[in-house]
Amino acid sequence: MIDYHLHTKRCHHAAGEMVEYVEEARRKGLVEIGFADHFPLDLLGYEPKNPVTMEGEELEEYLAEIDSLNSRGEALPIRRGIEVDYLPGREGETRRLLQAYPFDYALGSIHFLGDWDFTHPAQVKGFAEGCVPSIYDEYFALVRRLAASRLFDIIGHIDVVKKFGYDSHEEHMEAIIRETVIAVKESGICLEVNTAGWRVPAAEQYPSRAFLQACFREDIPLTLGSDAHCPSQVGEGIFKAVELLKDVGYRRVARFHRRRRYYQNL
Ligand SMILES: [Zn+2]
Ligand SMILES: [Zn+2]
Structure with missing residues (x-):
């Protein structure tokens, strides 16, 4: 199986050497992995409170390290992925930068x-201080803009707003899923099934089963990622996610090479 969402210590909140991630992937029986570390926000002119x-300046060496791991003849291909923050208003720079580097795929x-x-543990109090349904509306409106921007190949952890366990009510979620799946379908983008949700208060993969069922009805392609921030997390939950996808009806997942999509049977 594949794991398309691995971080590296360059992002300031992950640990371990890239080669250790590769070794762990081999141990867990993965057939392909992709690093997808956080794209430099300084290049997009954005400075977060917590880095x-x-x-x-680290982007070139990040890509070079992936190339050097591949050239050692590792048994499994290692893709050049990247996880990019969608910043509304910065679409032009984002497109230009993504085209300037030889990525295999970009997660938006x-x-x-x-x-x-809102995903940072140090800033979680924003949920208690705000109105959760409004936060959800704002977040998913941005997700739909991300899809419509057609900047990326894959949407990362599409319902990550649930991370810390602040949920909106069921009818609201049904409406959000309906609207969001339409936007995703229109854009032709792929979604990621991200197993990191099982490690946080949400205690559920991203996206939820209801979301996945709506995606399946619209034939929306999926990739798989653990969002590993240390080597032991590589592949974590991936085989459990495969069972879930089969149960929902999926028979294949998408893979990427040089930003072209192809498929692998589950
Ligand atoms: Zn991260
Ligand atoms: Zn992320």
């Missing part, structure tokens, strides 16, 4: 609402 990405993710990093 969570590599620096612009949302971690910020304005200057609030």
